[in-house]
Amino acid sequence: MVLEIAHDLGTLECIDPEFENILHATEELPQPEVVCPNMQEAEEIASLLASAAHPLIVAGRGAKSAAAQVIDSANILRADVATSAPAQGLFNSNGEFRNLGICGGFASSAAAAEIQKADVVLVVGAGLNPFTMAFDQAFSADATIIQIGVTAQATHERVNSFLRASATEAVSALSATLRKQNFTPTPRAFANPNPKKHDKGNPLAPDGCLDPRSLMDAINNIVPANRLVVTDGGHFIGWANTYLDVPAADNMVLLGTTTQSIGLGFNSAVGVAAAAGTDKMTVLVTGDGGGLMALADAESFIREAHRGVIVVVNDAAYGAEIHRYATKGIDKAPMLIPEVDFAALVGAFGARSKIIHALEDLEDFRAWVNSDEPETYSLDCRVSRDIIAPFMQELMKN
Known part of the structure; x- marks a missing residue:
């Protein structure tokens, strides 16, 4: 609930008993209705x-x-x-x-x-x-x-x-x-018992930048299994949501897809970090475009997270717009972003940070994860925008 009041009312005494009762209500929120099946x-x-x-x-x-x-x-x-x-x-x-x-x-x-x-x-x-x-x-x-x-x-x-x-x-x-009914299932033989595994890609894309598939697979194998993952919106959600495992339902917080907006990653991660406490590692995945929009809350996340990870999928562009609109002939110049040094920006707020050009650059991150040090590590990952996520390929057809 959000309560907005005029600035000159903040110090006045409340004299409305009904409003006073609302402010000090102690009743529990109503529970969801239990609907029994026919x-x-x-x-x-x-x-x-x-x-x-x-x-x-x-x-x-x-x-x-x-x-x-x-x-x-x-x-x-x-x-x-x-x-x-x-x-x-x-x-x-x-x-x-x-x-x-x-x-x-x-x-x-x-x-x-x-x-x-x-x-x-x-x-x-x-x-x-x-x-x-x-x-x-x-x-x-x-x-x-x-x-x-x-x-x-x-x-x-x-x-x-x-x-x-x-x-x-x-x-x-x-x-x-x-x-x-004493139901007995028909035996089934599976040619592929574990088909959910995704293509891990290559260490580098043909343009020499990181292949986002191998990058996310590597990060998934480094970060502890007990994690909360929060994602901003953008093309990169196709990598975060498919390569980063979570331990239970609702441990992947998808702000970008829920609101159909970008620029909500850092501020949302503050709340996720508070919920994680000291028990779980909080992993924020954001794009460079959305990351710049929400950068003001990077310091809040770094301060709140007991052990936090910031993964910036940095392709020097608004990737979703490049794939959805530039491919249809719209001028891509406004969709491009200078290659921002997020390692320096987020590092200035107090995070341990590193630019990741190759998978080998993750070794310091791996050592930090294994150290159990309570701080935030920021990965500025320079990825190729030429590798297109399958979900985006579907969007491009519609």
Whole structure:
């Protein structure tokens, strides 16, 4: 909540009892409504899942509280599983299922092909936005799409069957029905048991700059697994969201995609660092354009983070605009940025910093991570703008 008042009212005494009560309210916030499923509809959906040759469960952030129940259903069905981008990490536990990673534009090419094979898709707590749906290309045209949610109706026209219910109650009912029916899954043989892995690229791109794929893969292998990742918006989200693993759902904070804006990375990372405390490393990934917009909050992040990492994907451009608009013939001159020395800028605020021209330049960063020193390390990564993320290639077609 934001309360705006005129500057000359700040020192006045409040004489409105009702307003005073609001300021000092101690009541707990109302809890989300628990919506119980229609059992007949739940049984029909369970039958659809039981008859599937290639069942797939897609979980979004709305399924976070029902993670145990969703995993239980996946184990019963021996289903493939995937998540929306913000919910990645929900299926990190081992089970009788195959984890395809993120559904939609951030999926690997192998995982996207497996998602296309699904004949029955159960969507739990996900809104099916254009990114999750890969602009309506994620699922086969013949697939039956079932959605569970608390909205009044389905959130996408592709949904064939909608069950209005809370995730925990609905998925529990599905699992109980399958067990009651003594459901036995059909054995499935997988040619590729781990298709969610992405192409790691090359150490350097043909233009001599860093290949963002190998860069992010290397950073992923250096940073401790217990991490919170926050991303600004821009072309680079295609690398951060696909190569940086997170330990659980909601550990990837996607401000750029949520607001469709850039320049929110440093200021958002301040709050994420406060939430991380001393338990988790906070990793901020920003572009050079958005990083310049939000630079005023870099000092706040450095001061707040117990152990923080700043990854600046520096391609000397507004990369998303280059790929979406310059490729269509629009003059790219306004989309270019001089190659800014973020190592010097952020270093002046107190961070340990280094320009990264090659993967070998990450060795000092690796040593710092292993040292457990409480400070922030900034990586000014000079990447090629010629390597285009798959999700951006999809956007360029639309």
